[in-house]
Ligand SMILES: Nc1ncnc2c1ncn2[C@@H]1O[C@H](COP(=O)(O)OP(=O)(O)OP(=O)(O)O)[C@@H](O)[C@H]1O
């Protein structure tokens with residue numbers, strides 16, 4: 001827990017009251033029509049309170065990624081309501097959703113998804129480039145965040161020059177640079193070995209302690225157990241919501 | 249998204265694919281380069297001719313002639329009708345600012361002979377007022393009698409050892425008699441006027457010329473097809489030119505003797521330079537325009553390679569959109585990229601064009617000119633071509649669906 005102290009300092013700006021809800025899904029349906037209609041989400045209702053850490057598990061094809069896309073404002077439901085950071089996503093235009101993603105959400109992906117030709121620091125500041133006109137202090141901010149994920153000496157390395165675990169750390173720093181209300185992670189440890197995955201989960205724990213709201217998809221139970229609760233999805237429906245204590 | 253940001257990111261994309269970027273700009277480099285080469289060569293050719301004209305004509309004055317109005321390409325035709333009468337010459341000489349008037353009459357010769365040496369070809373023998381050669385003489389004196397001749401230096405060189413003052417030269421007129429002249433003087437530079445397309449091989453007295461016309465008043469007078477009007481000063485040349493033209497177009501015999509579709513011109517050296525410049529410009533633009541077509545090919549090249557690059561970078565576009573990029577941000581990135589490629593291509597094209605143009609012009613012996621306007625135009629065209637060819641790829645990029653883009657590996 002060596003980064004903990006500084007970490008808190010950066011992230012404590014997210015001071016929603018514990019009762020506030022960051023994300024609210026109401027009877028959300030999403031159907032793909034390729035021959036037979038596939039109900040990727042079939043009446044899903046969940047709410048993510050501010051500061052909560054929620055894991056999503058389920059078999060392949062159960063709709064986990066579709067759910068993440070919904071919450072991440074990349075997709076809109078065929079039916080039902082999605083509210084993110086107080087905004088009704090279903091009525092927003094494409095550009096408004098882009099803005100919401102850029103200002104309220106932080107994304108962490110299984111494949112890291114960094115810009116290959118930009119340096120670590122430039123990757124971290126990327127979300128600010130689109131929705132923040134001030135460039136003062138951006139570099140400083142990237143440095144602080146990269147130091148906190150243990151990459152203070154890799155600021156000017158490009159992704160191909162970094163290991164998988166290091167890339168994921170850069171992605172985590174990027175997801176935090178805009179002070180998001182919600183951090184979304186789709187299998188953040190899926191491409192990492194067990195030890196590196198554990199290190200990444202340590203960072204997630206710190207985020208959670210600092211009051212971030214987190215939604216994470218995973219296949220692995222021991223990863224999911226870092227969360228407060230686990231949502232089990234099967235065939236686009238919530239089968240069970242399991243409360244776990246978290247490992248703290 | 250701020251423009252500076254997109255320049256930074258687009259620049260990375262360009263330098264990240266150096267080979268592809270170079271190939272993309274190649275079309276623009278060739279197109280802009282070709283245009284600049286032609287503009288340099290056209291300009292150098294023009295400057296060279298202007299230099300030649302000015303060198304032989306350092307005295308203020310104008311060349312009066314008659315031209316057929318023509319709307320055709322390549323300028324109007326200079327006529328040989330004798331319409332400027334002795335009375336017109338006298339009247340012009342009395343105009344303020346006019347120093348003297350030297351009528352000229354050109355006779356075509358086909359052979360010059362000195363002893364047993366001869367030179368055959370097309371030559372002009374010009375009967376004129378000796379005054380206009382005053383000051384140009386490098387040896388001997390001006391002609392007085394009708395069998396005396398003054399030779400330009402290059403004509404004197406047509407026999408071995410060169411013709412000198414005192415030598416005799418036989419001139420065989422086209423379709424006419426042969427006459428023997430004594431060389432009395434040599435002029436270093438041809439004093440201009442006359443028909444530039446055929447070299448002037450000698451200047452002789454107007455006594456050799458006898459063409460007459462009937463004047464509007466019913467008299468019979470000698471008349472000439474053209475003349476040199478020497479002015480007293482360069483400073484007042486414009487006013488003198490206006491006065492000369494005013495007289496010639498209104499009160500002169502020439503005004504009545506000329507045909508309806510013929511125009512009287514009084515051309516100063518500057519006018520002549522401008523006129524030749526206009527003709528050369530027309531050709532230069534024509535050829536330059538053809539070269540510019542290669543820019544269209546260049547723009548298709550940019551568009552083509554950028555479409556490939558959009559496809560290749562679908563995932564990157566998806567990432568950017570996922571983390572907040574709007575359509576217009578993506579469009580901006582691609583257009584800026586195309587713009588940078590266009591400008592770089594144009595700048596390299598200008599450099600290459602100037603280089604080749606310089607080698608060409610100096611190789612031929614023309615003065616080097618820098619077509620400043622065209623350099624600016626070329627850069628603007630490069631930018632425009634870049635932006636236009638970036639539009640469609642940018643639009644394609646903006647439509648990328650981030651979910652799809654991130655799903656595919
Ligand atoms: N673009 C699409 N077109 C058609 N069907 C789709 C599309 N995207 C997802 N689906 C279908 O929707 C269902 C849910 O897909 P989703 O990607 O959400 O599953 P997942 O739970 O993330 O699976 P995995 O664990 O393999 O990533 C699947 O049956 C899938 O085939």
Ligand SMILES: [Mg+2]
Nearest residue numbers: 064065066186
């Ligand atoms: Mg998935």
